Amino acid sequence: MSKSLLSLAVTAFVLSGCSLIPDYQRPEAPVAAQYPQGPAYSPTEAASKAAAEQGWRQFFHDPALQQLIQTALVNNRDLRVAALNIDAYAAQYRIQRADLFPAVSASGSGSRQRTPANMSQTGESSITSSYSATLGVSAYELDLFGRVRSLSDQALQNYFATEEARRSTQISLVASVANAYLTWQADKELLKLTEDTLKAFDESYKLTLRSNEVGVASALEVSQSRTSVENAKVQLARYTRQVAQDQNSLALLLGSTIPDNLPAAQPLAADLLSEVPAGLPSDLLQRRPDILEAEHKLLAANANIGAARAAFFPSISLTANAGTLSPDLSGLFKGGSGTWLFSPQINLPIFNAGALRASLDYAKIQKEITVSQYEKTIQTAFQEVSDGLAARQTYNQQLQAQTDFVNANQDYYRLAERRYRIGIDSNLTFLDAQRSLFSAQQSLITDRLSQLTSEVTLYKALGGGWYEQTGQNRPVSDQPPKA
Numbered sequence: 001m002s003k004s005l006l007s008l009a010v011t012a013f014v015l016s017g018c019s020l021i022p023d024y025q026r027p028e029a030p031v032a033a034q035y036p037q038g039p040a041y042s043p044t045e046a047a048s049k050a051a052a053e054q055g056w057r058q059f060f061h062d063p064a065l066q067q068l069i070q071t072a073l074v075n076n077r078d079l080r081v082a083a084l085n086i087d088a089y090a091a092q093y094r095i096q097r098a099d100l101f102p103a104v105s106a107s108g109s110g111s112r113q114r115t116p117a118n119m120s121q122t123g124e125s126s127i128t129s130s131y132s133a134t135l136g137v138s139a140y141e142l143d144l145f146g147r148v149r150s151l152s153d154q155a156l157q158n159y160f161a162t163e164e165a166r167r168s169t170q171i172s173l174v175a176s177v178a179n180a181y182l183t184w185q186a187d188k189e190l191l192k193l194t195e196d197t198l199k200a201f202d203e204s205y206k207l208t209l210r211s212n213e214v215g216v217a218s219a220l221e222v223s224q225s226r227t228s229v230e231n232a233k234v235q236l237a238r239y240t241r242q243v244a245q246d247q248n249s250l251a252l253l254l255g256s257t258i259p260d261n262l263p264a265a266q267p268l269a270a271d272l273l274s275e276v277p278a279g280l281p282s283d284l285l286q287r288r289p290d291i292l293e294a295e296h297k298l299l300a301a302n303a304n305i306g307a308a309r310a311a312f313f314p315s316i317s318l319t320a321n322a323g324t325l326s327p328d329l330s331g332l333f334k335g336g337s338g339t340w341l342f343s344p345q346i347n348l349p350i351f352n353a354g355a356l357r358a359s360l361d362y363a364k365i366q367k368e369i370t371v372s373q374y375e376k377t378i379q380t381a382f383q384e385v386s387d388g389l390a391a392r393q394t395y396n397q398q399l400q401a402q403t404d405f406v407n408a409n410q411d412y413y414r415l416a417e418r419r420y421r422i423g424i425d426s427n428l429t430f431l432d433a434q435r436s437l438f439s440a441q442q443s444l445i446t447d448r449l450s451q452l453t454s455e456v457t458l459y460k461a462l463g464g465g466w467y468e469q470t471g472q473n474r475p476v477s478d479q480p481p482k483a
Contacts, residue, residue: 018144018145018146019146019149019150019306020145020146020150020305020306020309020310021146021150021153021302021303021305021306022302022305022306024299024302026295027298027371027374027375029281029282029285029375029378030375030378030379031281031378031379031382032281032382033280033281033282034280034281035278035281035382035385035386035389036386036389036390040390040393040394041389041390041393042389042392042393049277049470050277050279050283050287050462050463051276051277051278051279051287051458051459051462051463051464052283052287052288052462052463052464052466052467053467053470053471054274054276054459054464054467054470055467055468055469055470055471055472056069056174056464056465056467056468057468057469058274058469058470059273059274059276059459059464060178060272060273061266061270061271061272061273061274062181062265062266062270062272063263064181064262064263064264064265064266065177065178065181065182065272067259067262067263068177068181068250068254068258068259068262069174069177069178071254071255071256071259072173072174072177072253072254072255073170073173073174074255075254075255075256076173076253076254076255077255078169078173079166079169079170079173082162082165082166082169082170083166085162085165085166086159086162086163086166088162089155089158089159089161089162090159090481092155092158092159093152093155093156093158093159093480093481094481095155096151096152096154096155097152097155097156097480099141099148099151099152100143100148100149100152102137102140102318103137103138103140104135104136104137105135105136105137105138106133106134106135107133107134108131108132108133108134109130109131109132110129110130110131110132110329111129111130111131112127112128112129112130113127113128113129114126114127115127115128128327129327129328129329130325130326130327131325131326131327131328131329131332132323132324132325132326132332132339133323133324133332133333134321134322134323134339135321135322135323136319136320136321136322136323136341137318137319137320137321138319138321139317139318139319139345140317140318140319141315141316141317142315142316142317142318144313144314144315144316145309145310145313146306146307146310147306147307147310147311147315149306150303150304150305150306150307150310151303151304151307153299153300153303153306154300154301154303154304154307155300156480157296157297157299157300157303158296158297158300159480159481160296160299160478161293161296161297161300164289164290164292164293164296165289165290165293167289167466168289168290168293170465170466171289171460171463171464171465171466172460172465173253173465174460174465175456175457175459175460175465176253177250177253177254178456179453179456179457180246180249180250180253181250182268182272182449182452182453182456183246183249183449183453184243184246184247184250185265185267185268186268186445186446186448186449187239187242187243187246188243188265189267189268189445190239190242190442190445190446191236191239191240191242191243193438193441193442193445194232194235194236194239195236197232197434197438197441198229198232198233198235198236200434201225201228201229201232201434202229204225204228204427204430204431204434205222205225205226205228205229208221208222208225208427209222209225211427217426217427220428221426221427221428221431224427224428224431225427225431228431228434228435232438268445268448268449268452269448272452273452273455273456273459275455276455276458276459276462276464278385278389278458278462279462281382281385283462284378284381284382284385284462284463285378287462287463288377288381288461288462288463289463289466290377290381291374291377291378291381294370294373294374294377295374297370297373297374298367298370298371298374301363301366301367301369301370302367304363304366304367305360305363305364305367307363308356308359308360308362308363309360311349311356311359311360312349312356312360314346314347314348314349315346315347316344316345316346316347317344317345317347318342318343318344318345319341319342319343319344319345320340320341320342320343321340321341322338322339322340322341323338323339323340324337324338324339325337325339381461384457384458384461385458385461385462387457388454388455388457388458388461388462389458391450391451391454391457391458392454392455392458395447395450395451395454396451398447398451399444399447399448399451402440402443402444402447403444405440405443405444406437406440406441406444409433409436409437409440409441410437412433412436412437413433413434413436413437415433416429416430416432416433417430417433
């Protein structure tokens with residue numbers, strides 16, 4: 001028995017390195033080597049530091065926003081779920097990896113049974129006893145063709161994918177908090193602008209009423225002035241609602257209420273963000289966690305093919321134990337009471353109506369699906385960065401033009417007011433100037449918000465938001481989880 005057991009152990013050791021997992025080759029990125037060029041894009045320059053390595057504390061200059069991001073990273077529930085998913089997949093990997101090793105268990109049992117006289121062969125009642133203690137291995141599969149190891153590799157790649165998913169969740173959370181905060185500040189500025197404009201409209205309306213009473217202003221002018229007041233009231237109610245809803249949205253992202261000790265917010269016109277370098281499209285393959293997540297899922301699908309291939313070959317499982325057996329508890333560990341069991345089992349698939357072939361085909365198809373998903377993730381990342389670069393250049397031009405438009409409307413408003421006061425023009429011209437200035441100022445705030453949110457989106461698209469400080473070296477571990 002010892003020789004056969006030794007030979008099986010040697011054979012298992014020799015063949016345990018056998019793997020039927022296909023050789024993995026990373027698919028070529030289905031995107032151009034450079035980002036688009038043209039009038040909508042600013043000239044790209046080589047970056048000394050990748051955007052993904054720029055800490056969010058250096059990218060966002062507003063201390064209030066920095067505090068909110070820190071609060072969200074501690075309390076956000078989606079981020080907690082992502083972290084718990086890592087622990088869950090680590091546990092699944094350890095469960096699957098445990099199949100590579102024999103499970104040793106110890107057991108003990110005892111029984112006493114009375115047999116009545118009418119059931120006894122001797123015609124007398126009797127009491128029989130049996131006690132045993134065993135130590136052994138039950139149904140340990142010799143991984144001759146790498147089926148168990150393939151499944152373990154699949155579980156490991158799924159674990160790595162969840163780590164990258166957590167990174168994606170954090171990066172998205174940082175960007176979402178920033179965009180929610182900027183939207184909140186923009187709506188507050190729009191609310192303040194509407195309040196000031198409503199006061200101006202109301203004063204103009206009262207002045208027009210007095211002018212109408214003395215016969216200077218017509219009923220049409222009074223009606224026009226009133227429409228401006230009522231429209232401003234509508235805008236006031238809308239922005240009041242939006243500010244409240246913005247606070248609620250921000251609180252949801254934070255996972256808690258907005259801190260009372262929040263520093264004073266900087267105006268939207270201030271220098272709120274740092275400019276991020278674009279780099280090259282190839283950088284996305286190494287920086288974007290969603291791309292790395294998709295690749296780990298591809299590796300998992302590749303490992304699953306190895307498991308499906310191994311199912312075509314025989315599988316051998318071993319059951320062995322040794323222990324003692326005695327009719328008396330006192331004699332359980334005395335000499336001569338030893339017992340052992342060795343029970344190898346081989347399973348050879350002969351006919352299964354094509355189930356194994358179908359399983360292999362399914363595994364290959366799943367891999368092809370995962371390849372397409374991986375390539376689509378790269379294409380999406382390329383598009384997001386390209387859109388961000390186009391937005392950067394065009395928003396700069398748009399914002400400058402809108403600023404000039406506001407200045408022109410301010411001049412128009414001052415001239416119209418002066419001419420109205422001295423009686424050269426009617427109140428209608430002055431009302432038109434007020435409405436035009438109000439509309440231009442609203443557009444300037446919304447354009448500035450769009451510019452800022454596009455920069456935040458570009459920062460996210462380039463993989464920024466993982467590091468708190470620039471230069472922080474916190475790579476994702478490529479080691480299996482510890483047992």
